[in-house]
Amino acid sequence: MVWRNGGWVCAFALAWPGAAAASPVVIPLDGEADLIEQGFEHHADGGVSTFADGMMTVDTVGFEEWILFAPTDSKWWREVRPEKGWWIEVRMRVEVAASDCINGGPGLWIHDRGELVRIFFGSDRVYGPAGASAPFDTSALHVYRVERLGDGTRRLLADGAPLLDLAGPDGDGGTLALSFGDLGGCAHSRTVWDYYSYDTFAPGQEDGDDDGDGIANADDDCFANADADQADDDGDGRGNACDPCPRDGSDDRDHDGACDSDDACPDDASATQAPCPMMDTGMLDGLEAGLEAGWNSAGPDAAGGADGCGCTARGPGGGWLALLAVPCWFRRRRAATHVTSTATALQGGSGRPASSLGAS
Numbered sequence: 001m002v003w004r005n006g007g008w009v010c011a012f013a014l015a016w017p018g019a020a021a022a023s024p025v026v027i028p029l030d031g032e033a034d035l036i037e038q039g040f041e042h043h044a045d046g047g048v049s050t051f052a053d054g055m056m057t058v059d060t061v062g063f064e065e066w067i068l069f070a071p072t073d074s075k076w077w078r079e080v081r082p083e084k085g086w087w088i089e090v091r092m093r094v095e096v097a098a099s100d101c102i103n104g105g106p107g108l109w110i111h112d113r114g115e116l117v118r119i120f121f122g123s124d125r126v127y128g129p130a131g132a133s134a135p136f137d138t139s140a141l142h143v144y145r146v147e148r149l150g151d152g153t154r155r156l157l158a159d160g161a162p163l164l165d166l167a168g169p170d171g172d173g174g175t176l177a178l179s180f181g182d183l184g185g186c187a188h189s190r191t192v193w194d195y196y197s198y199d200t201f202a203p204g205q206e207d208g209d210d211d212g213d214g215i216a217n218a219d220d221d222c223f224a225n226a227d228a229d230q231a232d233d234d235g236d237g238r239g240n241a242c243d244p245c246p247r248d249g250s251d252d253r254d255h256d257g258a259c260d261s262d263d264a265c266p267d268d269a270s271a272t273q274a275p276c277p278m279m280d281t282g283m284l285d286g287l288e289a290g291l292e293a294g295w296n297s298a299g300p301d302a303a304g305g306a307d308g309c310g311c312t313a314r315g316p317g318g319g320w321l322a323l324l325a326v327p328c329w330f331r332r333r334r335a336a337t338h339v340t341s342t343a344t345a346l347q348g349g350s351g352r353p354a355s356s357l358g359a360s
Contacts, residue, residue: 029193081113117170148202235249
């Protein structure tokens with residue numbers, strides 16, 4: 001139990017019986033420094049986060065979110081594994097949520113390296129994956145907890161009581177990140193957040209010793225495989241006894257079944273052997289047009305451009321410089337594709353500012 005804003009709260013986050021080995025991360029939202037110290041970054045378009053009376057208010061017509069990207073050094077990215085289970089908990093209320101805040105707007109984005117879970121809070125309803133939803137008065141402060149148990153069960157609790165079954169798929173794609181606030185995709189929202197908390201083991205199971213190796217589950221780098229020596233050659237938090245890529249801390253980034261250390265194309269799931277695919281759809285058309293008319297960037301390149309590329313070729317006779325600009329072209333194509341997929345996933349093509357996280 002901790003005293004927050006005139007009362008005892010966080011009871012669900014901190015008071016699991018017998019969980020001495022558990023060490024949840026609890027972030028009070030007294031100021032942005034609380035989030036920055038835990039590795040969260042601020043991303044916004046059309047909104048603002050303000051801090052007063054120990055709470056954070058998020059008011060936006062676009063997106064206004066706080067994001068913990070992988071592989072930022074944090075308990076989450078050091079330790080989270082789907083098979084171990086986890087939980088995320090917030091205390092918040094919705095003051096304003098436009099009628100289109102259904103598959104976007106105020107919510108939680110949770111990626112556990114295996115699956116993506118998104119929760120959205122409307123004015124009188126809470127929405128989960130695969131069309132799941134439940135009527136609920138979100139205007140008052142409530143403690144919401146998203147849990148993934150060791151057996152794969154996922155659920156949303158409100159004030160300790162089950163609210164939504166999260167068994168439906170939300171995809172295994174999307175940015176590896178934790179995020180909360182307004183994720184974008186609805187006309188306007190204003191929400192108040194009291195705290196954000198998480199732990200990287202299924203609640204209530206932290207103190208057990210499932211594999212009988214003398215090390216409590218919450219401290220065991222392979223809780224289902226006995227490994228008293230806790231050997232972890234690549235230092236990724238998963239012991240050699242249960243790590244499919246024990247020599248490679250990044251494991252299998254493109255999810256193609258080949259460890260990065262054995263994958264010649266670790267960022268492309270379509271190939272594991274050289275030569276790796278290099279060309280995006282339409283690349284030859286783009287280069288041909290550039291060679292004929294003088295390649296130019298898709299907009300002003302102030303201060304080197306938002307993508308960090310300061311390479312442009314403008315004016316008559318500049319087409320040959322397109323060849324020098326190919327690396328920048330690649331980066332812009334990937335950025336454009338990311339923005340398009342984000343808008344499609346979180347907005348359904350509405351044209352409103354989308355989250356900086358993509359779902360594909």
